[in-house]
Amino acid sequence: MTKDKQNLFGLNQQALTELFATLGEKPYRVKQLMQWIYKYHEFDFDKMLNLSKKLRQQLKDTTCIELPKVAKQDHALDGVIKWVIDTGADNFIETVYIPSDDRGTLCISSQVGCSLACTFCSTGMQGFNRNLSTAEIIGQVMLANHYLKDKDKRISNVVFMGMGEPLLNEKAVYPACDLLLDDLAFGLSRRKVTISTSGVVPALLRMAERVPVSLAVSLHAPDDTLRNELVPINQKYPIQELLSACKVYLNAGTQERHILFEYVMLNGVNDSVAQAKKLVTLLKGMSAKVNLIPFNPFPKTQYITSKKVTIASFQDVLFDNGIRTTTRRTRGEEVDAACGQLAGKIIDKTKRIKVTI
Known part of the structure; x- marks a missing residue:
């Protein structure tokens, strides 16, 4: 700037x-x-x-009025576009555009890195440097819009599912949401803007009242023991506390709300039929949908992707118990733009072993 x-x-x-x-x-x-x-x-x-x-x-x-500085732009065979953005001081973030027949989804970052250290996520393994400003967040959307406007492509959905935990950067994320919803700016409906969180409960409660956007929760496990390992913030805000905050979100405002629970499928870790039944018990009665995400590998990871038949069996258990469930199609994998693969380049300032929030 x-x-x-x-x-x-x-x-x-x-x-x-x-x-x-x-x-x-x-x-x-x-x-x-x-x-x-x-x-x-x-x-x-x-x-x-x-x-x-x-x-x-x-x-x-x-x-x-300045667009972000693009260090690199990658195109996948399936139409996915990934921008590597230079945020200064030898730090880089990533933004991904995912086209489909009926929509164009832009996945944006909210932080340079991430401090939550989820063990299945490449970003979490990179460490954390700083929060992005509102200008840096909106700049990602404007950059993509600027590139796509003459190519007969559009952005219909914006998801805070890129690098970082959005609810640890409320000061910048909420004004960015205001602009995404504002008819004088991007004019997106509240259902077309989604904040994804790993479960920062106090911020989730504030979000319920502050911005009327959609909510996605990175759950990934049906019990505290396993979630403590996969999503370390669970040690501070365990599942039942998180679900209580989710119910506050569902009842806030005057318009009907729903929650998307994200669940990465890790072979032999969280993908058994017994764990699917535990997940049913957790979510029964909530206005929610589950999105099963085949794990996308990255260098030095300890995990492998669940088998297709295992994912199908897991999904059948949820579906048979009345829980709306989809399996996410992996997109942009060959340019490391798939879910969980965004890494950029981060100078870690945390030097942390355990998350402290």
């Missing part, structure tokens, strides 16, 4: 209103500016001719 200038991608509508107030401008200027940025993809203040010359100069002096 231009030194000492505020990137306007980091300001939601309320923050822009406050900015214009400090410049002595009326609130209607917010709509004008947002149209230039998000509708017309115009980043040159001098071309925003419905803004006064004085205002354009003030904006140039104090703010900027």
Whole structure:
């Protein structure tokens, strides 16, 4: 980002209103500016001719509109695109676009690395450097939009399922959600924006009231003993405490809500019929769907992917007990863009063995 200038991608509508107030401008200027940025993809203040010359100069002096710096762009045979983004200080994050017949999903990162150290996740094995700013989060969406706009492709869904734990970066993630939902920005419906969490319970409770977006929970085990091993944050917020927070989320707001529980399938670890039955007991009666995710390998991992027949048997148990269940199709694996494979390049600042949150 231009030194000492505020990137306007980091300001939601309320923050822009406050900015214009400090410049002595009326609130209607917010709509004008947002149209230039998000509708017309115009980043040159001098071309925003419905803004006064004085205002354009003030904006140039104090703010900027800058896309992230792309270090590398990879294309998979199935249409998946992965951007490796340079965040400075020799740190890199990754953003992935996943096209399908009826949608285009953008998987964005919220942190440089991750401190939660989930043992089946490549990002977690890289360590943690810092939180991303709102501008860096929204910049990923704008970057993808900018690239796709002339290629007859669109972004219909945005998921915070890239690098990092979104609910450990609330300060930046919630304003980013505001922009994703704002009709003057991206105009996505609340069902088309999803925050995925490993179970940061206090933040999940705040999220239930703060942003009306969809929720995905990285569960991955049907009992505390195994989840403590796979998802170490479970040692602080065990399953029953997490599920209690999920019920608060489901009952918050006036519109009906649902939860997607993510469950990575690890051969001989969490994929038995008995464990499927335990999962049924846990989730029975909740307005929820389970997404079974075949494990995507990465260097030095201790796990292998469950067999297809094992995944099918696991899914049958859930389905036969009335739990909506799907198995995720692996996409972008040959460019390391599949679920759990995002690693970027991280200078770990935590030097941690156990997660402390």
